[in-house]
Amino acid sequence: MSSELEALRQRFIERAGQITQSIGIGRVIGQSFAHIYFSPEPQTLDDLTQALQISKGSASMSVRQLEQWGAVRQVWIKGERKDHYEANDDFGRIIRRALLDLIGRRMETTDTLLEDSEAYVKRDQGKSQDPEHAFMERRIKKLRHFRDRAQYIWDSSVLRLLLK
Amino acid sequence: MSSELEALRQRFIERAGQITQSIGIGRVIGQSFAHIYFSPEPQTLDDLTQALQISKGSASMSVRQLEQWGAVRQVWIKGERKDHYEANDDFGRIIRRALLDLIGRRMETTDTLLEDSEAYVKRDQGKSQDPEHAFMERRIKKLRHFRDRAQYIWDSSVLRLLLK
DNA sequence: CAATATGTTCAATACGAATTGAACGAAACT
DNA sequence: AGTTTCGTTCAATTCGTATTGAACATATTG
Numbered sequence: 001m002s003s004e005l006e007a008l009r010q011r012f013i014e015r016a017g018q019i020t021q022s023i024g025i026g027r028v029i030g031q032s033f034a035h036i037y038f039s040p041e042p043q044t045l046d047d048l049t050q051a052l053q054i055s056k057g058s059a060s061m062s063v064r065q066l067e068q069w070g071a072v073r074q075v076w077i078k079g080e081r082k083d084h085y086e087a088n089d090d091f092g093r094i095i096r097r098a099l100l101d102l103i104g105r106r107m108e109t110t111d112t113l114l115e116d117s118e119a120y121v122k123r124d125q126g127k128s129q130d131p132e133h134a135f136m137e138r139r140i141k142k143l144r145h146f147r148d149r150a151q152y153i154w155d156s157s158v159l160r161l162l163l164k
Numbered sequence: 165m166s167s168e169l170e171a172l173r174q175r176f177i178e179r180a181g182q183i184t185q186s187i188g189i190g191r192v193i194g195q196s197f198a199h200i201y202f203s204p205e206p207q208t209l210d211d212l213t214q215a216l217q218i219s220k221g222s223a224s225m226s227v228r229q230l231e232q233w234g235a236v237r238q239v240w241i242k243g244e245r246k247d248h249y250e251a252n253d254d255f256g257r258i259i260r261r262a263l264l265d266l267i268g269r270r271m272e273t274t275d276t277l278l279e280d281s282e283a284y285v286k287r288d289q290g291k292s293q294d295p296e297h298a299f300m301e302r303r304i305k306k307l308r309h310f311r312d313r314a315q316y317i318w319d320s321s322v323l324r325l326l327l328k
Numbered sequence: 329c330a331a332t333a334t335g336t337t338c339a340a341t342a343c344g345a346a347t348t349g350a351a352c353g354a355a356a357c358t
Numbered sequence: 359a360g361t362t363t364c365g366t367t368c369a370a371t372t373c374g375t376a377t378t379g380a381a382c383a384t385a386t387t388g
Contacts, residue, residue, distance in 0.1 A: 002291075005300055015277055019270065020359060024188040026346060036226050040299045045365070055348045081363065089303070091310040106183065113179055114353065117172050127166075135204045136169055139253070148257040149325075156320035161313075190376060209335075219378045224336060245386065303334065 009038045013052070025065075026101070028054055030059045032062040033071050033087065042075045042084035075116075092162040100159070114144060173202045177216070189266070192218055196226040197235050197251065206239045206248035233262045256326040264323070271315075278308060316323075 011032040020030030023060040025090045031052050036043050044053075063085055072085040073092045088094060117140045127133040177198040184194030195216050200207050207215075212223040227249055230236045235258045236249040252258060281304045291297040 002288075002297075004284060005297070008284060009300075011277050012281075016273055019274070022188065022270065024186065026344095028347080038300070038303060040296060056365080057349065057367075058347055060336090064366085068250075083365075089306045091306075092313070106186065110179055110183070113172075113175050117176075120168060122173060124166075130202060133166075133169070136173075137200070139202060142253045142255075149256070149328075153322065153325045157325060158317065161317045161321060164313075191379080220334090221338090221379065222377055223337075225377090228336090247335075 012038060020100055024063070025098075028052070028058050028062045029065055031060065036066075036072055036085055037087035037089070039087075042077065044082040044084055046082065048055040069094055071098075071100065092164070096159055096162045099162075110147070114140070114147060118144065176202060190226070192222050193229055196223070197230055200230075200236055200249055201251035201253070203251075206241065206250040208246040208248055210246065232267065233244070233258055235262075256328070260323055260326045263326075274311070277310060280306070282308065284322045 013031050016034035017027040018030070020033075021027040030047055031054075035048060035051050039047075045056060045059040045063065048054065049056055050065070052059075054062075063072060065086075067074070072087050075084050077084050084095050092119035117136075120141060121133070121137045122144055124133065128137065169292060177195050180194035180198035180270065181191040182194070184197075185191040186237050187206045195218075196212055199212060199215050203211075208218060209223040209227065212218065212227070213220055216223075218226075227321070231249075234252055235248050242249050270311050281300075285297070285304060288297065
């Protein structure tokens with residue numbers, strides 16, 4: 001491979017690492033995916049440890065996470081004992097899965113809290129003369145309103161469009 | 165304030181901290197905003213240090229960041245020397261601004277890289293017989309395609325809907 | 329103008345999360 | 359059956375980043 005092409009490859013790998021790093025899922029994940037994505041041949045864990053200078057453990061864990069999100073898939077190569085992985089290039093599906101995994105579950109715990117709060121203000125309606133109580137009621141309502149719209153945007157736009 | 169209401173408030177603050185923490189902008193930011201959001205009266209930096217048990221420096225920095233995103237605004241209270249802050253409850257605008265700030269600029273550096281790559285494969289078209297070269301060309305094209313759609317979803321759906 | 333109160337900055341520190349690597353189990357060879 | 363290769367796990371460690379707090383700058387008071 002030409003050295004210039006190789007340099008571009010390196011930049012992609014570095015950049016991918018920065019991106020995954022900055023969204024809080026670790027640098028190695030992005031680097032691993034980019035390396036596999038820009039490799040014509042399916043790659044092994046050893047290839048990753050060498051190319052990215054990471055430990056065997058790291059390589060194993062990053063690949064497993066990538067597999068979970070459907071970002072890479074294992075391919076069998078006859079005569080080879082090592083596991084080989086190739087990249088999925090349907091980014092829409094990958095990101096959709098990853099987002100659902102990373103963000104989806106977080107909403108639940110927040111919902112519980114919001115529902116608890118709504119139950120409280122409803123139950124203690126008598127106190128709505130109390131300015132403090134009235135204030136909290138307004139704030140909680142605003143929060144609920146936003147949360148519902150966020151859900152709508154999430155479901156109707158982001159996730160759907162990513163698939164097309 | 166009733167102790168039950170106070171308990172809910174604490175849970176909101178804790179939850180907000182977890183959320184901002186998990187998206188990589190620090191726990192204090194979320195806690196600070198939640199504290200101010202759920203306070204009937206404008207709050208000072210000292211209020212924050214006491215309520216959240218954080219240092220003066222932390223309080224100062226978190227509030228400045230929140231101000232940057234329009235999440236809180238300073239209000240003048242006559243006779244008081246300290247700065248007082250109240251929360252903006254237009255979450256759509258807040259998140260829009262924060263997202264633009266956090267994500268927007270990241271796209272640029274990636275774009276540069278992508279454009280460099282496209283320039284390269286175009287310039288060296290002669291080598292397109294080379295399987296390696298052809299492979300890279302395909303991968304880069306896929307990436308470009310996804311990036312453009314991501315931009316479209318971003319502009320047309322997410323940012324616009326957050327404002328309504 | 330000195331004294332006090334307040335907000336900001338940034339080098340030092342503390343903390344948590346990412347990474348390592350040795351130990352282990354499983355599978356494939358001889 | 360014994361030996362080697364490979365992938366996984368998880369306690370120990372490393373590393374980066376959030377947080378602190380002392381020093382400083384600025385504004386306010388008497």
